[in-house]
Amino acid sequence: MATEAPVAPFAAAPAVLAVDVGGTSIKGALVGADAAILATDGADTPQQSEEALVDAVIAVACRLQKCALALGSPAAALGVAAAGVIDETTGIARHGANLLWRDTALARRLEERIALPTTLLQDARAAAYAEAIFGAGRSSDTFLAVLLGTGVGSAVVINGRPLRGAHGLAGEIGHLQVDAHRLVCGCGGRGCVETVASASALSRRFASATGRSMSAERVVDQMLAGNPIATRLWADAVAALAAAVAAAVAVVDCGLVIFGGGMAAAGPRLLDPLREALAQRLSLGPGPELVIAALGSVAGVLGAAAGALAVLGRDDVVESWRSSPVPELPDVPSRAGTWGRPLS
Numbered sequence: 301m302a303t304e305a306p307v308a309p310f311a312a313a314p315a316v317l318a319v320d321v322g323g324t325s326i327k328g329a330l331v332g333a334d335a336a337i338l339a340t341d342g343a344d345t346p347q348q349s350e351e352a353l354v355d356a357v358i359a360v361a362c363r364l365q366k367c368a369l370a371l372g373s374p375a376a377a378l379g380v381a382a383a384g385v386i387d388e389t390t391g392i393a394r395h396g397a398n399l400l401w402r403d404t405a406l407a408r409r410l411e412e413r414i415a416l417p418t419t420l421l422q423d424a425r426a427a428a429y430a431e432a433i434f435g436a437g438r439s440s441d442t443f444l445a446v447l448l449g450t451g452v453g454s455a456v457v458i459n460g461r462p463l464r465g466a467h468g469l470a471g472e473i474g475h476l477q478v479d480a481h482r483l484v485c486g487c488g489g490r491g492c493v494e495t496v497a498s499a500s501a502l503s504r505r506f507a508s509a510t511g512r513s514m515s516a517e518r519v520v521d522q523m524l525a526g527n528p529i530a531t532r533l534w535a536d537a538v539a540a541l542a543a544a545v546a547a548a549v550a551v552v553d554c555g556l557v558i559f560g561g562g563m564a565a566a567g568p569r570l571l572d573p574l575r576e577a578l579a580q581r582l583s584l585g586p587g588p589e590l591v592i593a594a595l596g597s598v599a600g601v602l603g604a605a606a607g608a609l610a611v612l613g614r615d616d617v618v619e620s621w622r623s624s625p626v627p628e629l630p631d632v633p634s635r636a637g638t639w640g641r642p643l644s
């Protein structure tokens with residue numbers, strides 16, 4: 301009687317499509333079963349209408365699907381990470397402070413167009429999941445991840461997986477109302493962490509105080525050069541973050557907090573004052589270790605890819621990724637700015 305040939309570990313594991321919809325750009329990737337990024341695509345995030353936004357996400361997914369077929373690696377599922385208030389159980393993007401979701405049935409609309417099982421994840425939870433699998437959270441069971449980009453997204457990872465909570469909002473500290481300036485937030489609240497500590501808030505507040513428009517990264521440069529206005533705005537951001545992170549640490553006693561997004565480029569100029577402010581707030585025990593995220597712009601798509609594999613029942617593949625090297629962006633033509641090499 302013939303014996304069956306041994307099955308290679310990933311013989312039956314498919315490639316998946318992954319798309320990360322952020323406030324300024326949409327990033328997409330074809331991810332192989334060995335976590336290799338086989339192709340990328342992207343677009344600027346449309347700001348004019350919900351319809352244009354959905355069309356842009358569909359277009360990125362469709363181009364990647366064509367690319368997958370051309371490469372002979374047809375994808376079996378799609379994972380989408382999206383900023384905003386996301387209902388992961390129904391696949392509906394409810395609304396967003398920085399995105400035009402209007403109870404958008406995003407997962408269903410994508411499934412209709414590309415005929416693949418599609419799962420929708422909140423973007424900070426996707427990025428935190430990727431940091432747990434590949435990045436700065438690899439050796440930590442329980443951590444908080446905070447993304448300081450167009451908004452402030454965050455998630456708590458427990459036992460290596462992002463916690464969802466009763467309404468999909470577990471670990472969401474960006475809209476805790478902690479800042480005394482009581483600025484109006486995109487969520488409708490006042491004084492949210494996001495109104496002073498997101499990259500766009502830093503840029504906007506600097507412009508309104510000085511009449512000079514510049515990116516958050518350049519405001520950080522101004523702060524490093526001793527500009528008093530940039531220094532004051534930076535202190536507001538650090539104070540708001542310290543208050544909110546302390547609240548999260550009090551609840552889950554995480555030993556690690558990971559910071560990502562554009563503002564994390566400040567490195568020690570963010571972490572050192574935060575560490576000091578946290579030490580003053582956390583009187584019961586040692587504060588958490590604070591680190592910068594390891595994955596950068598690739599975190600959202602990798603988390604979305606892991607989500608897509610979960611829909612296929614292939615958690616075994618995701619588990620194997622926990623000991624894989626960090627996937628790198630391929631040096632192939634792609635769309636959307638710094639996401640891969642731009643099309644010429």
Ligand SMILES: [Zn+2]
Pocket residue numbers: 474475485486487488489490492494
């Ligand atoms: Zn808010």
